Amino acid sequence: MKKSAVILGTASLALSGCFAPPEPIVLSDDSIEAARTCFVAQGMVLREGKSEGDAVSYTELAESMKYALAAAAQTEPFSTETVSAVLNGTSDIIDQVGQQDYTGAIADCDARFGTNEPVSLPEEDAQAVLSCLTLSAFLQGAAESQAAEFGDDGASVVALFERLEARMETDPDVLVLLIGSDGDDVMNSATQTAFSAGSPQEFINQCAARFPAE
Structure with missing residues (x-):
């Protein structure tokens, strides 16, 4: 999973050449593909104003993982390997996501995966x-x-x-x-x-x- 931090660092590089008005991001009907897009979009939001050489913080890593984790939780049968399936191929879509409205996609990502709901631990x-x-x-x-x-x-x-x-x-x-x-x-x-x-x-x-x- 160390690749997730590497991908976030690369996201900073993809942001450096974005000047044209961005097109909206349309999330795939496939949960894994949608979570992959959301992971990259969230990483770009978190890395705005930073260079590729700036270290990825723990908060950035944890926050960017939420869509991959949610997709895994919603996929049956449940498996932690679904997280790896989400992360695989992220490098291939970084440039594409960076040219689109990745900031505007976050609301759609949260709605899709329920990641903006209040967090609570099990009662027991x-x-x-x-x-x-x-x-x-x-x-x-x-x-x-x-x-x-x-x-x-x-x-x-x-x-x-x-x-x-x-x-x-x-x-x-x-x-x-x-x-x-x-x-x-x-x-x-x-x-x-x-x-x-x-x-x-x-x-x-x-x-x-x-x-x-x-």
Whole structure:
């Protein structure tokens, strides 16, 4: 998933030559193709005024991923591999999206994937622990070796993941949830819940507030 940060950096380069009045972006009926377009458009909005050499921030990475995560959550059978399917081919459409009204497309993207809805964690602590754990693990994977370069934001997600991992191994309610059902199904459901939240960064912020360091 490190490619997602590389793509965002490349988006800055695509913006440098845009002068003509942009045409509106029409999202594909295909969810994966639409999410791919929205990922690039969101990246361009976030990278406006920056050069390709400017480092991609953790917030930019997390915020740009929301459409890929939402598309995965809405695709059955659920699989995290859908995120990779969204990201594959993004490099091929950067120039095209950069010549269109990518800013105006964001409202359509939010409406299409429900990413502008209020974010809330599952009510039950055990389910919230697993959803927070899976999303923090996924974002770490997306950042990969760049976690250290993201500074405090990256470090806080790593710390959150470690806290939740320790809790998962000792919390009786979490253990009952995992043992009482198919463990893989439980984790997949928890991941799907987190992916469908709309804003991964807001979801992580709520996770950190609900399960703070002791």
